Structures are given as structure tokens and as C-alpha cells.
Amino acid sequence: MTEMNLDALAKRGRLPWSPNPAARDLDVWDEYEHPRAGTFTIDGTTVFFLVVTAVGERLSLWAYAPLTSEEEHELGVAEFESTAALREFAERLLDDRRVVFALADDLLIRRWSVADSRGPIQKRAIDFLNSVLEAVNDNRHPNRMITAKLAQLDVATTELVDA
Numbered sequence: 001m002t003e004m005n006l007d008a009l010a011k012r013g014r015l016p017w018s019p020n021p022a023a024r025d026l027d028v029w030d031e032y033e034h035p036r037a038g039t040f041t042i043d044g045t046t047v048f049f050l051v052v053t054a055v056g057e058r059l060s061l062w063a064y065a066p067l068t069s070e071e072e073h074e075l076g077v078a079e080f081e082s083t084a085a086l087r088e089f090a091e092r093l094l095d096d097r098r099v100v101f102a103l104a105d106d107l108l109i110r111r112w113s114v115a116d117s118r119g120p121i122q123k124r125a126i127d128f129l130n131s132v133l134e135a136v137n138d139n140r141h142p143n144r145m146i147t148a149k150l151a152q153l154d155v156a157t158t159e160l161v162d163a
Helices: 069-076 083-094 121-138 142-162
Strands: 024-031 035-042 045-055 059-066 099-105 108-115
Touching: 024 083, 035 083, 045 083, 045 121, 045 142, 059 083, 059 121, 083 121, 099 121, 108 121, 121 142
Parallel strands: none
Antiparallel strands: 024 035, 035 045, 045 059, 059 099, 099 108
């Protein structure tokens, strides 16, 4: 099996569960208003996808990882007792491997990047989001910087209220 070109996995303006026009055979494992976890194939390679997190209805962060044929077989018979069990499994699956992160706005992919680093998926997701924020800040456009800071404040305030 040839290794998938992860840089080409996602395309701007695509739905996160179909991030590339070549994506086929969508198998949804978790769905609430739209697919949130599952698999699809691109050129014979099965790719696992997961919404890592979402902010309200608008912004969402997605992760993708190609599966080996052994993993694909194991997952073909896997069953999960709950969404929490699926999520725990998915995060373990995505830890310590190359993944693609994609930021979606209103369920359309806007930015993506390959994460070659190893470690917990949550930490690498933070690194990806920090790189997106840096890119926004580098544009030095005050309105974008203000919007980014407001979004950060919204999340921080929500966490304080929920605690």
C-alpha cells in the first residue's frame, strides 16, 4: 500500500466528512445533525475522521488519520457502548500518529495542516489552533485580531460559567 499524501487530504470549501472530492464510501459512526466520527476512503485508503471539538454552531476542529489494513479490519468489527467510549477510543487512535487537522467554519473547511508531531491529540489540536491564530495575527488586520480575541474570551468566559 502506498502512503497517502496527507497534504492533499483536505480541500477548502469541502464538508469535513467529505474533505476531498475523491472521498467515497462514507461510514458514519457518530452523528448529531451531521456526521461527527467515522471513515471514508480515498484511492483505496480508509481514513478515520473525528470532530475534535466545536464552538457553538459555527467553528469546528476535525482530525483525520489514514488507517492500516489491520486497523481497518479491527474497526470493521468494533462496537462501542456509548458515544463517550467511541470518543475515548478515537482519541487513543489519533494519539502519537500523523494526522491532518482541519478548521471548519459553518461546516466548510477553511484551513488545514498535517501534524507530524507525536503526543496526545488534544495537545496537538491546541498547537494547530495556535498556528492558525498566529497566521491571523500576522495579517495585522485589526478586525481579524479583535474577532480572534473575542472568540478566545467567549470560550474562557463559558468555561468560567460552566465551572
